[in-house]
Amino acid sequence: MPTYVQHAVLGRIPDVFNAEAIWQTPGLALFSRRPLLRDLLERCPREHKGRAATRCFSHVTLMLPQEEVDDDYHLSRGSRARDLAQTLAALHQKDFGDLLGSDQVRYDVVGDASLAPDEIEVRFGHAVYLPAPDEKILYNVTASRDSAIWHTVCPIYPNQRLALIGGEGGVDVQGWPFGPDAALLIINDGPDAPPTVQIRPKGAFTCTYDPRSGYYTVKAPDSQRLLLKIARTSALPARAGMQSEAANTTPPPHAVWQSRSGANAKAIDLTAIPAAASHKPINRPGESDATYAPVSQQRVSLVALALPRLSRYRDTGAQALELPFNRAMALSADGSPAISLIVDAADDLYACTAEGRQRIEAPATFSPVDTRTLRLLPAAPEMADRYRAMVCLAQPISTGVASGARFTFGRNSPMLAALRLLDSPRFLKRANSAGDSSTSSADRIGLSRNAFSFEAVSKGYTIARQSATQALYHLDDKLQFVASVGDAPYLLPHGHHLVAGHYVLRFEA
Structure with missing residues (x-):
């Protein structure tokens, strides 16, 4: 593997802001002197032909003891750090001008607490x-271990290659x-091409991109x-051709049914014919040919949890609603x-993992483990006064409901109680002055005792609101907004969703 970054620690420099002491040892004792910056640049050229250097590096970062940098600031x-960078750039240009070409010499001085004085x-x-x-x-390059907490790594500039x-x-x-070897x-091939990520050493790891x-x-x-x-900044947006490049990829041809030809078309398989009714065995006494048909039953599934705007419920003492998910x-x-x-309570969203806590915004996707994903969707504008976002469950929870009967959903109703996952005080954090939090279910935020009734019909479900609030x-x-449900009976088509309190329920056929 080539050396992408040359780095060395230079010691025994009494004045770390003395450019001449960093650049080259004075005198002519060439064989006894210790290597300094000029020697390192000369020994490690950017390009060479045979043993002769044809191009040298022009960008150098100097790390000085942090205390020295702080005192200078x-x-x-x-000013001493700026003078050091300017003087070294001038020495660099003077000694290596014929190997620079059109490259600009740039120096940067930063602090490092691990260096000796x-x-x-x-x-x-x-x-x-x-x-x-x-x-x-x-x-802007960021990294994460769990897809929730992202740490800043480094920026990449238009003219930066690697x-x-x-x-x-x-x-x-x-x-x-x-580890240190990976x-x-x-x-970076420029603003008009997407970046490429490679692993070093090659083949040691797998690297996949999820668009x-x-x-x-x-x-x-x-x-x-x-x-x-690797997120592109708004200061340099991608051109239209790059955004549509993936869409222009030709998909593989689909398999189609085709007629058989040649001998295969004439080879017709005979169809097995059932025996005549007279050959059927005779029923024994007490037996019947009656068919047992199951009772028609529909299903209701909890597919997402709606995160409320707790600022609407300040009088309840609610400080936070926390939804913990296992692996x-x-x-x-x-x-x-x-x-x-x-x-x-300020309606801010956060993701919390073992790596820490970080503010987030919808839409977002979280994959703290490889096999499961959580999606965070923004609330529709028509719902934004009550809701902050919706969390799509990785695995919906379903229960069956019989047709031909009307049921009620709410805090006091046992129907669909298995879907009310937040009916517990463990998820709601309240102020101490708000009373005993051990008896305060999170369902009290936004869900009435009798919220609505529903009945399965042929074209869907009839919904009737039971509480005016x-x-x-x-x-x-x-999961796109359609309408708000009022006091009039409402027909919800099969496969559509109803949001009540924290719960996004899908009513299935």
């Missing part, structure tokens, strides 16, 4: 890029799971994984959850 507003670290190489003063960011993540000399990633290489979620999944043989998202992505308050989705919303089979 406090006392002189960083007389040490500096230098970094340069194929994957070291310093942007121009007016250059805008093309991509970015090295992890590995020796690469950008550090919080929670990096692959790295991710991002190749629906918008991130790469890098997985090791021991099932350790890292999620990598099977089922709602569970037992044990340590794989991910929890939270809405607080109960908000009911009709969503179609794709």
Whole structure:
């Protein structure tokens, strides 16, 4: 594997802001001197032909002791660091001008708390890029272990060719799971081409891209994984051709039924004919030919949970509604959850995992484990005054209902009680002054005692609102808003959804 980042620590430098002491040792003792920055650049050219260098690196990052950088910023507003960068750039241009071509020499000075007072670290190489003063960011790279908590990794600029993540000399990633010998290489072919992600060393891991979620999944043989998202910034939007490139891909031809030809067309299989009725065995006494038909039964499924705007319920003392999901992505308050989705009293949404807590916005997708996914959908504008978002369950929960009878759904109704997953005080966090939280079910937020009644009919379900204060919303089979349900009887088609309280119910045939 080539060396993408050259880095070395230079020691015994009394004044870390002295450019000449960093660049080259004075005197002519060439064989006894210790290598400094000029020697490193000379020994590691960007391109060479045979043993002769034809091009050198032009972007260099200097890491100084953090305390020295802080003192310079406090006392002189960083003037010593700026002078150091300018002086080194001038020395670089003077000594390597014939190997630079049209490249601009750029230096950057940053602090590093791990360095000793007389040490500096230098970094340069194929994957070291310093942007121009007016250059805008093309991509922002973030990483996650659970798809919920994302950590900033690095930006990528339009003229930047490579970015090295992890590995020796690469950008550090919080929670990096692959050890020091593995790295991710991002190749940028410019604003008009999508970036490419490669694994180093090749073949050591698997890397797949999920266009629906918008991130790469890098997985090791021991099932350790890292999620990598490369998001284009709004400052440099993609051209229309790039956005439609995937849509222009020709799909594989579909299989079609075709007539048989030749001898196969004449080879007709004879159809087996049942025996005549007279050959049927005679029924014994007490036996009957009557057919047993099952009673017609429809199903109602809980497919999503609607997160309310708790700011509407400040007088109840509700501070947060927390939905913990286990590794099977089922709602569970037992044990340590794989991910929890939270809405607080300010109507802000958060995702909480073992990696931490981070604010989120809908729409979003979460895959804390490989086999299950949670989708967070924004509430429709017509519902936004009451709801913040909807969480689609990874596995809907269903129950059967008999036709020809009218049932009631609400806090006081036993019908569909198995679907009221939030009928517990464990999910609702309340202020201490609001009373005893142990008796306050989360269902009291937005769900009446008798919310609505329903009856299965031939064309769907008839819905009748039972409480004048109960908000009911009709969503179609794709969870798109259709209408608000009022006091008049309402026909809900098969396969459509009804939102009542926290619950998004699908009424199936």
